[in-house]
Amino acid sequence: MRIERTYFWSMLQALALLPTMALKDAQMTTKRFSEEPEFERPIGNHTFSLGREAVLGCAVTNLGKHKVGWLRAEDQTVLTMHERAVLGARYSVNLDAPRTWQLRIRPLRAEDRGCYMCQINTQPSMKWQIGCIDVYVPPDIISDDTSGDVSVQELENATLTCKATGHPPPKITWRREDHEPILLKKPLSRDFDKVESYVGSSLPLWRVDRRQMGAFLCIASNDVPPAVSKRIILLVNFAPTVKVPNQLLGAPLGTDVKLKCYVEAYPNTINYWIKNRGEMLLDGPKYTIREEKSSYKVSMWLTIRQFSRSDIGTYNCVSTNSLGKSEGTLRLYEIKLNSYAEDFSNQISVAGGLTEAAKGNTSDPLYSKRTLLSILLCYITYWYMLT
Numbered sequence: 561m562r563i564e565r566t567y568f569w570s571m572l573q574a575l576a577l578l579p580t581m582a583l584k585d586a587q588m589t590t591k592r593f594s595e596e597p598e599f600e601r602p603i604g605n606h607t608f609s610l611g612r613e614a615v616l617g618c619a620v621t622n623l624g625k626h627k628v629g630w631l632r633a634e635d636q637t638v639l640t641m642h643e644r645a646v647l648g649a650r651y652s653v654n655l656d657a658p659r660t661w662q663l664r665i666r667p668l669r670a671e672d673r674g675c676y677m678c679q680i681n682t683q684p685s686m687k688w689q690i691g692c693i694d695v696y697v698p699p700d701i702i703s704d705d706t707s708g709d710v711s712v713q714e715l716e717n718a719t720l721t722c723k724a725t726g727h728p729p730p731k732i733t734w735r736r737e738d739h740e741p742i743l744l745k746k747p748l749s750r751d752f753d754k755v756e757s758y759v760g761s762s763l764p765l766w767r768v769d770r771r772q773m774g775a776f777l778c779i780a781s782n783d784v785p786p787a788v789s790k791r792i793i794l795l796v797n798f799a800p801t802v803k804v805p806n807q808l809l810g811a812p813l814g815t816d817v818k819l820k821c822y823v824e825a826y827p828n829t830i831n832y833w834i835k836n837r838g839e840m841l842l843d844g845p846k847y848t849i850r851e852e853k854s855s856y857k858v859s860m861w862l863t864i865r866q867f868s869r870s871d872i873g874t875y876n877c878v879s880t881n882s883l884g885k886s887e888g889t890l891r892l893y894e895i896k897l898n899s900y901a902e903d904f905s906n907q908i909s910v911a912g913g914l915t916e917a918a919k920g921n922t923s924d925p926l927y928s929k930r931t932l933l934s935i936l937l938c939y940i941t942y943w944y945m946l947t
């Protein structure tokens with residue numbers, strides 16, 4: 561290295577200095593001892609962003625007839641000599657008056673990170689100082705090392721992985737896209753910790769629960785904007801489970817009765833109702849069949865119009881998906897009302913012993929009294945049937 565550097569300066573002298581030196585050798589020697597060039601201040605260490613321009617300043621006093629050169633410190637490559645760029649179009653030098661020699665590198669690449677030497681061709685030994693630049697690179701997600709959508713069976717382990725490049729090394733933060741907290745199972749426990757975000761390149765999910773299903777965002781950020789993110793969907797597959805809020809339903813004849821089931825399953829289910837373990841019920845004048853879906857949850861409703869004796873029996877809500885089948889059972893019975901209340905029976909729907917909102921003018925005092933009476937009757941009947 562030393563040889564190369566010496567070689568460089570010999571060349572420089574041959575090019576630029578020799579003719580004058582030959583003439584004014586004695587004079588130069590005197591001057592050199594009296595007024596040696598000095599560095600006015602250190603170059604310092606600086607940070608620049610990728611693609612921008614890096615500027616390093618080398619301030620020299622009493623330069624005299626000496627020349628200033630910039631080299632890459634690592635391999636002693638000569639970049640500029642005095643007012644000339646030597647190596648490629650990305651490097652340039654300019655004199656920032658009165659005495660600062662600026663090395664400019666543009667556009668800046670990641671490999672430009674490193675230290676740069678400013679040299680003065682003093683004799684017998686050269687003077688030099690060093691300054692370093694760091695090149696900041698915005699984060700970028702490495703697709704090949706980052707999870708695609710992940711699909712697991714419930715209670716299996718899953719790990720979501722996200723890798724990113726950038727300088728300084730980016731921080732990886734996980735969030736749920738729907739802004740709900742991330743559920744993390746506590747070690748050796750059935751409980752979950754709820755966290756807004758999780759920091760780390762991989763998000764380990766131990767014995768995945770259906771509630772963890774959803775879209776996750778891995779966000780890579782460092783000090784250089786913009787932060788970048790990738791959306792990773794976690795799918796949790798499980799066979800249907802059915803919950804029936806009211807398994808026993810009593811209703812007066814002539815009313816409309818609403819049966820309800822809650823299903824949880826993924827992937828999507830096919831849901832239907834059957835009566836007395838036989839016929840599948842179809843949406844039509846007698847039955848209204850409705851379904852409401854939100855993520856892995858489905859609410860199923862069956863409304864039976866004009867409840868009659870032939871409607872008494874067992875009903876099943878059935879749900880199937882690729883992983884299995886499940887059903888809920890509901891029993892429907894008649895609530896006998898006395899003749900007094902019967903006039904209004906077509907306006908009352910009783911579900912699980914509870915009277916649902918009756919149609920009509922409830923502020924009618926006579927009506928309210930009758931309604932109350934029928935509710936009381938319902939309770940008594942229901943109680944009787946349970947015991």
Ligand SMILES: *[C@@H]1O[C@H](CO)[C@@H](O)[C@H](O)[C@H]1NC(C)=O
Nearest residue numbers: 602604605606675691692693
């Ligand atoms: C500049 O950076 C170099 C290399 O990272 C380090 O050795 C040197 O101590 C730094 N100088 C200053 C003034 O911080």
Ligand SMILES: *[C@@H]1O[C@H](CO)[C@@H](O)[C@H](O)[C@H]1NC(C)=O
Nearest residue numbers: 715716717718764765766767
């Ligand atoms: C899930 O991970 C835990 C601990 O890392 C391990 O003990 C367990 O066997 C794993 N379960 C499955 C289904 O791979």
Ligand SMILES: *[C@@H]1O[C@H](CO)[C@@H](O)[C@H](O)[C@H]1NC(C)=O
Nearest residue numbers: 920921922923924925926927
């Ligand atoms: C309900 O009944 C009250 C009292 O009989 C009556 O004043 C009111 O206008 C009725 N309201 C409706 C909506 O029929």
